[in-house]
Amino acid sequence: MLNAAAGAQTLEALAIDPAGITISGVSSGGFMALQFAVAHSSIVRGVGVIAGGPYLCARLDPTRVLRDCLSGRPDWRESVSAVDQAAALGAIDAPSNLERIRGWVLAEGADPVVALPVVEAVRDFLRRYAGDRVRFQVLSGAGHSMPTLDHGAPCGQTGSSFLNACGFDAAGQMLDYLVPQATAESAAAAGELIRFDQSPFVSGWRRLLGNASLGEVGYLFVPGKCRHGGCRLHVALHGCEQGATESKQEFVRFAGYNAWARSHSTVILYPQVVPTGAAWYAPWLALNPEGCWDWWGYSGADYAVRSGVQIQAIEAMIERLEQPLESTSR
Numbered sequence: 001m002l003n004a005a006a007g008a009q010t011l012e013a014l015a016i017d018p019a020g021i022t023i024s025g026v027s028s029g030g031f032m033a034l035q036f037a038v039a040h041s042s043i044v045r046g047v048g049v050i051a052g053g054p055y056l057c058a059r060l061d062p063t064r065v066l067r068d069c070l071s072g073r074p075d076w077r078e079s080v081s082a083v084d085q086a087a088a089l090g091a092i093d094a095p096s097n098l099e100r101i102r103g104w105v106l107a108e109g110a111d112p113v114v115a116l117p118v119v120e121a122v123r124d125f126l127r128r129y130a131g132d133r134v135r136f137q138v139l140s141g142a143g144h145s146m147p148t149l150d151h152g153a154p155c156g157q158t159g160s161s162f163l164n165a166c167g168f169d170a171a172g173q174m175l176d177y178l179v180p181q182a183t184a185e186s187a188a189a190a191g192e193l194i195r196f197d198q199s200p201f202v203s204g205w206r207r208l209l210g211n212a213s214l215g216e217v218g219y220l221f222v223p224g225k226c227r228h229g230g231c232r233l234h235v236a237l238h239g240c241e242q243g244a245t246e247s248k249q250e251f252v253r254f255a256g257y258n259a260w261a262r263s264h265s266t267v268i269l270y271p272q273v274v275p276t277g278a279a280w281y282a283p284w285l286a287l288n289p290e291g292c293w294d295w296w297g298y299s300g301a302d303y304a305v306r307s308g309v310q311i312q313a314i315e316a317m318i319e320r321l322e323q324p325l326e327s328t329s330r
Contacts, residue, residue: 008217011196013323014267015229021318022178022234024048024104024171026146026162026255027114029237031057031295032311034122035304036235038083039311041097043318046178047126048104050170051114051144051239054121056082056304058296065296073117076125082304091305098129104174105134108142110156135177142166146239151254161250162242171236171256175264179232182264191223191262193252198272201313201320211276211299212309213288218317219244219252219270223262229325232266235314240292243272267321271314 021043025033030052037047038055054076057069068074086092103126107119116138123136139147143157145164148171152163175182198218223231238244238251252270261268275291287298294303294310302308306315 008195008197010200011218011220011317011320013325014222014226014231014321015323015325016233016267016318016321017230018043018322020045020179020232020266022046022048022175022232023237024050024174024178024234025052025237025239025293026050026242027052027144027239028292028295029239029242030122032237032293033235035295035308036311036314037101038086038095038098039092039304039306039308040315041095041101042093044101046102046104048106048174048178049119049122050106050146050174051108051111051119052122053114053118053295054125055079056086057118057121060297060301062296069118069296070113071115071118073115074121076121076128079121079125080128086305091302091307093306095129098126101126101130101133102178102180103127103130103134104177105136106147106170106174107136107138108144108147109138109140110142111144112158113144139166139168139170142168146170146242146251146255148254148256152250161248162239163250163254169256172260175234175257175260175266179234179264179266182232182266185263185265189223189225189262191221191258193258194220194222196220198313198317201316202309212313213273213276213291213294213299214310214313215243215272215274217244218272219249221252221258221261221268221270223265223267225265226267232264233269233318233321234261234266235269235271235318237271237293238273240290243274243291244270269314269317269321271317273310
């Protein structure tokens with residue numbers, strides 16, 4: 001079924017296993033992956049954070065963004081307090097759910113963007129709940145990037161596609177840990193990368209304002225056997241300046257998720273954020289010129305809880321994929 005989003009498909013139901021949902025991200029996507037896991041801890045079984053920071057680190061305070069959340073030493077206990085406050089307001093799922101998740105956290109030894117203590121705060125925050133179910137490591141010599149086996153720039157570089165050839169399959173190692181029960185097929189199955197229309201997952205007034213920063217098109221990788229339902233789902237969130245366009249699809253094609261998904265019966269959802277500038281009708285709206293996921297509040301004060309526009313959109317996409325196959329017109 002085609003619609004107005006430049007020939008993109010309507011996101012179809014795939015009868016995804018609701019007990020097999022995991023999420024991860026790199027850089028701003030890592031911040032958002034953790035925010036989503038906290039907000040919807042009742043449905044998330046595992047979370048991966050690569051070069052990201054702790055929950056609600058910025059506190060809507062611009063001075064904290066650089067000082068504490070990128071180059072500083074954020075206190076993970078402040079994130080625990082923020083979780084307690086949000087839970088008391090009913091804005092997130094019960095924090096006790098976090099005790100059963102698995103966490104995989106990666107810091108990069110040559111990262112000039114997100115300092116090691118920032119990523120360590122993610123580790124300590126998650127271990128507060130999940131203890132030794134959280135795995136942490138530092139990839140020595142890696143720049144700010146999504147590390148891959150052999151695709152992208154030299155491992156120590158920061159920039160370009162932010163995919164670096166480090167001889168390290170970050171996506172594969174992470175998913176092996178987050179989904180330990182997944183059995184690899186003897187031979188990798190075929191799969192298809194699909195463009196889908198994201199606009200139905202953003203309410204009309206948010207779409208009009210433009211501060212949701214969600215693009216018109218998202219991507220979905222579907223292994224052939226997952227067309228029949230019952231597969232797991234992993235949500236993969238790109239970093240700043242890493243969103244897909246017609247001419248730039250590095251992350252959705254080469255970050256390493258699809259190769260693992262093909263042989264482990266897992267659907268990969270790639271929601272997309274796009275850069276936004278100042279609107280002539282609302283110059284006070286926050287900017288997102290680098291196409292980052294919101295971890296400091298440009299989309300609204302509720303960016304890190306269930307009502308946040310980006311969190312709502314991802315959750316709605318997951319709900320759509322969970323629907324029975326017979327509910328989809330073919």
